[in-house]
Amino acid sequence: MVGRADSVTHHAAPRAPLSWPRLVGVVPRQADCFQHRDAVDALERAVAGGGTAVLCQVLSGTGGVGKTQLAAHHARTAWQAGAVDLLVWVTATSRDAVLSAYAEAAVTVTDPDDPQRAGLDDPERAAVRFLAWAQSTDRRWLIVLDDVSDPAHLNGTDGRGGDLWPPARPNGRTVVTTRRRDAALPGHLIDVGLFTEGEAVGYLRAKLAAQGRHDDPGQVEELARDLGHLPLALAQAVTYLLDLHLDCATYRVRLADRARTLPDLVPEDSGLPDAHRATVAATWSLSIEHADRLRPTGLARPMLHLVALLDPNGIPATVLTSPPALAYLNEHRTPHSGTDPDASPRAVGEDDAADALRCLQRLSLADHTPNTPHQEVRVHNLVQRATREALSPAVRGRAARACADALYEAWPEVERDTALGQALRANTAALNAHAADALWQPDAHPVLFHTGNSLGHTGLVTAARANFQDLHIAARQNLGPDHPCTLSARHYLAYWRGEAGDVAGAATATAEVLADRLRVLGPDHPDTLTTRHNLAYWRGGGEAGDVAGSAAAFAEVLADRLRVLGPDHPDTLTTRADLTFWRGRAGDAAGAATATAEVLADRLRVLGPDHPDTLTTRHNLAHWRGQAGDAAGAASATGEVLADSLRVLGPDHPATLLARHNLARWRGEAGDAAGAATAFAEVLADSLRALGPDHPATLVTRYYLAHWRGHAGDAAGAATAIAEVLADSLKALGPDHPNILATRHNLALWRGQAGDAAGAATATGEVLADSLRVLGPDHPATLLAQHNLALWRGAGDAAGAAAAITDLLADSLRAPGPDHPHTLLARHSLALWRKQAEWCEP
Numbered sequence: 001m002v003g004r005a006d007s008v009t010h011h012a013a014p015r016a017p018l019s020w021p022r023l024v025g026v027v028p029r030q031a032d033c034f035q036h037r038d039a040v041d042a043l044e045r046a047v048a049g050g051g052t053a054v055l056c057q058v059l060s061g062t063g064g065v066g067k068t069q070l071a072a073h074h075a076r077t078a079w080q081a082g083a084v085d086l087l088v089w090v091t092a093t094s095r096d097a098v099l100s101a102y103a104e105a106a107v108t109v110t111d112p113d114d115p116q117r118a119g120l121d122d123p124e125r126a127a128v129r130f131l132a133w134a135q136s137t138d139r140r141w142l143i144v145l146d147d148v149s150d151p152a153h154l155n156g157t158d159g160r161g162g163d164l165w166p167p168a169r170p171n172g173r174t175v176v177t178t179r180r181r182d183a184a185l186p187g188h189l190i191d192v193g194l195f196t197e198g199e200a201v202g203y204l205r206a207k208l209a210a211q212g213r214h215d216d217p218g219q220v221e222e223l224a225r226d227l228g229h230l231p232l233a234l235a236q237a238v239t240y241l242l243d244l245h246l247d248c249a250t251y252r253v254r255l256a257d258r259a260r261t262l263p264d265l266v267p268e269d270s271g272l273p274d275a276h277r278a279t280v281a282a283t284w285s286l287s288i289e290h291a292d293r294l295r296p297t298g299l300a301r302p303m304l305h306l307v308a309l310l311d312p313n314g315i316p317a318t319v320l321t322s323p324p325a326l327a328y329l330n331e332h333r334t335p336h337s338g339t340d341p342d343a344s345p346r347a348v349g350e351d352d353a354a355d356a357l358r359c360l361q362r363l364s365l366a367d368h369t370p371n372t373p374h375q376e377v378r379v380h381n382l383v384q385r386a387t388r389e390a391l392s393p394a395v396r397g398r399a400a401r402a403c404a405d406a407l408y409e410a411w412p413e414v415e416r417d418t419a420l421g422q423a424l425r426a427n428t429a430a431l432n433a434h435a436a437d438a439l440w441q442p443d444a445h446p447v448l449f450h451t452g453n454s455l456g457h458t459g460l461v462t463a464a465r466a467n468f469q470d471l472h473i474a475a476r477q478n479l480g481p482d483h484p485c486t487l488s489a490r491h492y493l494a495y496w497r498g499e500a501g502d503v504a505g506a507a508t509a510t511a512e513v514l515a516d517r518l519r520v521l522g523p524d525h526p527d528t529l530t531t532r533h534n535l536a537y538w539r540g541g542g543e544a545g546d547v548a549g550s551a552a553a554f555a556e557v558l559a560d561r562l563r564v565l566g567p568d569h570p571d572t573l574t575t576r577a578d579l580t581f582w583r584g585r586a587g588d589a590a591g592a593a594t595a596t597a598e599v600l601a602d603r604l605r606v607l608g609p610d611h612p613d614t615l616t617t618r619h620n621l622a623h624w625r626g627q628a629g630d631a632a633g634a635a636s637a638t639g640e641v642l643a644d645s646l647r648v649l650g651p652d653h654p655a656t657l658l659a660r661h662n663l664a665r666w667r668g669e670a671g672d673a674a675g676a677a678t679a680f681a682e683v684l685a686d687s688l689r690a691l692g693p694d695h696p697a698t699l700v701t702r703y704y705l706a707h708w709r710g711h712a713g714d715a716a717g718a719a720t721a722i723a724e725v726l727a728d729s730l731k732a733l734g735p736d737h738p739n740i741l742a743t744r745h746n747l748a749l750w751r752g753q754a755g756d757a758a759g760a761a762t763a764t765g766e767v768l769a770d771s772l773r774v775l776g777p778d779h780p781a782t783l784l785a786q787h788n789l790a791l792w793r794g795a796g797d798a799a800g801a802a803a804a805i806t807d808l809l810a811d812s813l814r815a816p817g818p819d820h821p822h823t824l825l826a827r828h829s830l831a832l833w834r835k836q837a838e839w840c841e842p
Helices: 038-048 067-080 095-109 123-136 197-210 217-226 231-243 248-261 274-293 300-307 323-331 350-362 381-389 393-410 418-435 446-457 461-479 484-499 503-521 526-541 547-564 570-585 589-607 612-627 631-648 654-669 673-691 696-711 715-733 738-753 757-774 780-796 798-814 821-840
Strands: 022-024 056-060 086-091 141-148 172-178 188-191
Touching: 022 095, 038 056, 038 067, 038 188, 056 067, 067 086, 067 141, 067 172, 086 095, 095 123, 095 418, 197 217, 197 231, 217 248, 231 248, 231 274, 248 274, 274 300, 274 350, 274 381, 300 323, 300 350, 300 381, 300 393, 323 350, 323 393, 393 418, 393 446, 418 446, 446 461, 446 484, 461 484, 484 503, 484 526, 503 526, 526 547, 526 570, 547 570, 570 589, 570 612, 589 612, 612 631, 612 654, 631 654, 654 673, 654 696, 673 696, 696 715, 696 738, 715 738, 738 757, 738 780, 757 780
Parallel strands: 022 086, 056 172, 056 188, 086 141, 141 172
Antiparallel strands: none
């Protein structure tokens, strides 16, 4: 009747078996009248190359020459021909963008049952996992790194990490597009220049012929020459003249007039020669002017203002049709004179915004593809730059704030769709890169904080910590150290530091934030109360493991929140919930269950049954009922919570994953050890994917997997696995963390179960000494250690074991009480050892 110590719990989610071929990323759609250029043949020859194929091809050229289209054509052709098992399209404008794509690829290609499955939480680690896969696999793969802005991002020479170039493998191919020609670029360089005269003229004729037109050949050739054979300018020009039913000669006159009067809208660092910069600016100006006259009139230009500040590789349509975006369009609608009935239009609606996007598509100013989830709008970065350069600082600032408002509005409260969350974060990053100043005036925009919390709440806790570290630096620079937004950045940085595993560091940092919030905001400010709440949380789970002190601190915070906020405020309910949790951790599981049921009743009344906090409270109620002895009831209740979490939150939400974890645990507690071990193996795969191998939740899942495999019959294997978990947990948590004590206790247990009773007694005695020091004599974990020590020492001394358990039972009856499972266990063990002692009497 050896008891085991409890540990904390966390998450996971099942995956379908791998199937091939697989695609990661979005390959841009093929342009109308795509020209089969010399560069297409050069690329195909270089890739084929007989027995001397070069494994990396670098398409180098200035902006607007069609490098991305050439790479997309190659990728699409290989995919459609079945020549690749994995195609990865990477927008490689930054190291973070490459890491994000590799992280997604790592998840895509890794077997769901692999216990070392890489995840998105640590992109650097995931990149290493993916590149190792690419190095070792026999699968045929093609990786396209589109628009590499700086080879240092991939070489690792920027000081931010290791080499990210794909490996040289006979079954793998890499295609790079870039404006650079650095020696640091690997592989075979293919120059992508302008269209040849024949290609430019052929493109114009094909576009005209598609509309049944056959313009004067001489004028077509002259127009191609006027546009410098630049593919981007040709695309804008021909769509403009076709839409207005102009002939080439008339368009040439308009283009020349506009080029003479237009300021330089394309910056020198665009990589374009001076003549081409002027050409892009002129074609852009004519096209946007015309798009703005299309119905709904006056909306294309302000819509392009918004599009120019967001991610060129994909903008969710919900952002551009949200109320803040509509308000900006309404305010900045371009006025047009005359008798047009739209001269005094009605308020802009979602349909008008969608029509404005179609106008941009119609004039080749943007690519609007409604059936591409979360990336419905794409735009060339040269068009973006020309648009931004045409904006006054005041208009640019208002457009940036409107974009920030729109992103914040489009962000769902519960992120069921991880791809949407990734797209919103990418667009926020682009907005911050293009208009950072506007996001800090007059205060930090909430979307900056929402981005970091989005990372954390979807399981990417390390990335959330890094995000808030950068945000704190920016807040100090823009607002000063005592501004409330700066303090908020520090607050969240401390929180995600703890969630990423540094609990002691989180407690220290939170205490420092509290001191400054007390000084700046005062003791009754809601933010100050929130920091006090978090400090109580981290001190209870920190290296000191002051569970009782944490409960006392929560009681003090609750009194102040009741006074300041009232009993039904969500923050007050949260403090009540955490107070019950830490009282349960301090040993009163039955009392925690009763108090949690009371919190649940109030949360149902105030928040409703589907609110995430209500689901969490139901989950906690099941937990404490299980801790109080009703494992079967806990399993049943957790299963019900899981079903509702799947419906409300989706399968990948951390709360859903936590419910899966605890359901596996309670099923094991109810008697199905083998089923629990199987379930925890599935949980571990997804915990590794979502959180990474060093996250405390992953370590807990590894512990539970070993524990239930032991209960299923493999005691020696359980001891070995728990020893490995203990070594990794010590690095993450420190020696006095309650989870460390629980893991040490259970390591001793499984060593004893594997036959080493003397070693188990020695190890349990060491755990007991530390439990007395850290948790106190009345904590259930301390009493359990006393119980198990008596059993291991009594393996050859039944009477001595009975005497030790008699003393223990007296303490257990006092605390945690006569009905606690540990007290019942002690009574049962006492009866057994007394019987054993009777048998051993002469």
